[in-house]
Amino acid sequence: MTHLPGGLREDGPDASEAPHIGLLTQVMTQTLDQDYAAVARRRDPQVPDPSPRWRIGALSVLLVFGLMLGVSALTTDQEQPLIAAERAELIEQIEAGQSKLADQQQQLAALSDEVARMQSRLAAELTDDRLLSNRLTALGVAAGTIGVTGPGVVVTVDDARYTGEESGGVVLDTDLQLLVNGLWEAGAEAVSIDDHRLTSLTSIRLAGEAITVDYRSLAPPYVIEATGDPDTMPARLLETRGGQFWLDLKTNYGVQFEIVAKSQVSIPADLRDHLLYAAPRRAT
Amino acid sequence: MGLLLAVLGFAAVAQMRLTRDDSDYSGQRREVLIELLDSLFSAAERTLGQVDELERTRDELLSSSERRQIAIDEAESRLQVLEVLTGTVAxxxxxxxxxxxxxxxxxxxxxxxxxxxxxxxxxxxxxxxxxxxxxxxxxxxxxxxxxxxxxxxxxxxxxxxxxxxxxxxxxxxxxxxxxxxxxxxxxxxxxxxxxxxxxxxxxxxxxxxxxxxxxxxx
Structure with a gap:
């Protein structure tokens, strides 16, 4: 029966609980000891049979036990509020903590879902953005709002060294128009005159005595640069009507006309990308 | 006789205890309860930290999403102009x-x-x-x-x-x-x-x- 005290020590060997457990243990142990003693006495042949005195003793043990049990129960009940209050408070805190943690975990799960959704949407958007960015670049290159670099040709033209009374030796806006027209025909991808990018909005005009490109007056010599195949462009340009025209100008009027293939030319951007009148009309 | 009394006593006291055992934790030792409470506190702290971190991430994503939308709107209007300039749209x-x-x-x-x-x-x-x-x-x-x-x-x-x-x-x-x-x-x-x-x-x-x-x- 040695497991008995252990079985009662459910609350642990806490000092505050020791008294009543100790008391109970004492009651049990004493009772057992007395029992064992009695049995031992009975088995001992030299000890006479139990007398009425023993019965009185047993009765008093029973009495003591009942008293002890009563006291123990009373004590337990008296000490109960203190221990129970502490336990109840602990349990209350645990339950509150658990419900709070459950709430937080729910919030965490919801947030985690939200962030995951946003991230996957962002990933999809990044692909869209890349497509949009690529399209902007392609259109910007074609429109002339993005500068380009690459192989190509440099065409340098100038008025004739001696321009007499006949005006044939002076380069006109229409001459440059035909030259640029020839370059596009010869496969140019981007063209500039004196570092002014030619776009769909750019005009080559004569204003007063000067040629203007995009409303800016230029002075000879004019340097026209174009990206494109450097191997074929010079020859192709000379085959065009513009090229033929310029060869004629060079031969008959002494204007300067020089085509040089280059491994790299740089065509700047024209930053005008604002429209005042035209609006896109999309298919509805 | 003594054995009987001992069993009786144990049963009586156990009964007294059992009648109060209506909570899940009543059977637990006080240390176990305190340990449980401590681990609850640290779990709550961890969770709160994660919540904070995720909220920061979400806010960053939201603001980057807003910034992106502004950039996209800008890009779309540039795109329209470029499409007119390049003749790729009516x-x-x-x-x-x-x-x-x-x-x-x-x-x-x-x-x-x-x-x-x-x-x-x-x-x-x-x-x-x-x-x-x-x-x-x-x-x-x-x-x-x-x-x-x-x-x-x-x-x-x-x-x-x-x-x-x-x-x-x-x-x-x-x-x-x-x-x-x-x-x-x-x-x-x-x-x-x-x-x-x-x-x-x-x-x-x-x-x-x-x-x-x-x-x-x-």
């Missing part, structure tokens, strides 16, 4: 419709090219000829067998030029002395300009991927 707006007749078959590519340059100079933002060819930066005018070709496509008179821009400025440019009207009339043709509040430039130009040009930005 365009509408005020402008002029110019009709050029050429009864003597003497209007050459160079005259049309010069006319286009005049319109560009007058601020034309979108141009098309004969409702078939969109004029962009790289558009070139050639001749073959007495016919005018624009970007390699044959166009026949009368030439109909739609141009979007300030209709008054465009019309002035055409009839300006020494301008397109004078030149065509010198060649035996006629030029009529009609100003309109709404000109449709519906033909499209398709852009090829450049083989030699590398963008220096973007």
């Amino acid at each position: 365009a509408t707006g005020p402008g002029v419709t110019i009709t050029i007749t050429d009864p003597e078959d003497s209007v050459a590519a160079a005259s049309l090219l010069n006319g286009i340059e005049e319109l560009r100079d007058a601020g034309a933002e979108a141009i098309e000829i004969n409702d078939t060819v969109r004029v962009v930066a790289s558009t070139f005018f050639t001749e073959q067998d007495g016919e005018v070709l624009i970007d390699g496509v044959a166009v026949r008179p009368p030439y109909l030029i739609d141009a979007i821009g300030s209709s008054h400025t465009l019309s002035e440019a055409v009839i300006f002395p020494g301008g397109l009207a004078d030149e065509i009339e010198r060649l035996g043709g006629t030029v009529s300009v009609e100003e309109a509040n709404l000109v449709e430039v519906g033909s499209l130009h398709s852009i090829d991927t450049p083989e030699y040009s590398q963008p220096t930005e973007g």
Whole structure:
């Protein structure tokens, strides 16, 4: 029966609980000891049979036990509020903590879902953005709002060294128009005159005595640069009507006309990308 | 007898305890309860930390999403302008419709090219000829067998030029002395300009991927 005290020590060997457990243990142990003693006495042949005195003793043990049990129960009940209050408070805190943690975990799960959704949407958007960015670049290159670099040709033209009374030796806006027209025909991808990018909005005009490109007056010599195949462009340009025209100008009027293939030319951007009148009309 | 009493006592005390055992934790030791409470606290702290971190991430994502939306809106409007400039989208707006007749078959590519340059100079933002060819930066005018070709496509008179821009400025440019009207009339043709509040430039130009040009930005 040695497991008995252990079985009662459910609350642990806490000092505050020791008294009543100790008391109970004492009651049990004493009772057992007395029992064992009695049995031992009975088995001992030299000890006479139990007398009425023993019965009185047993009765008093029973009495003591009942008293002890009563006291123990009373004590337990008296000490109960203190221990129970502490336990109840602990349990209350645990339950509150658990419900709070459950709430937080729910919030965490919801947030985690939200962030995951946003991230996957962002990933999809990044692909869209890349497509949009690529399209902007392609259109910007074609429109002339993005500068380009690459192989190509440099065409340098100038008025004739001696321009007499006949005006044939002076380069006109229409001459440059035909030259640029020839370059596009010869496969140019981007063209500039004196570092002014030619776009769909750019005009080559004569204003007063000067040629203007995009409303800016230029002075000879004019340097026209174009990206494109450097191997074929010079020859192709000379085959065009513009090229033929310029060869004629060079031969008959002494204007300067020089085509040089280059491994790299740089065509700047024209930053005008604002429209005042035209609006896109999309298919509805 | 003693054994009986012991069992009786144990049962009595156990019963007293059992009657109070209605909570899940009542059977637990106090240390276990305190340990449980401690681990609850640290779990709550951990969770709160994770919540904070996720909230920061979410806020960053939200603000980057807002920034992206602004950038996208900006890009979309730039895209629209670029599509008009490159002739990859149909365009509408005020402008002029110019009709050029050429009864003597003497209007050459160079005259049309010069006319286009005049319109560009007058601020034309979108141009098309004969409702078939969109004029962009790289558009070139050639001749073959007495016919005018624009970007390699044959166009026949009368030439109909739609141009979007300030209709008054465009019309002035055409009839300006020494301008397109004078030149065509010198060649035996006629030029009529009609100003309109709404000109449709519906033909499209398709852009090829450049083989030699590398963008220096973007």
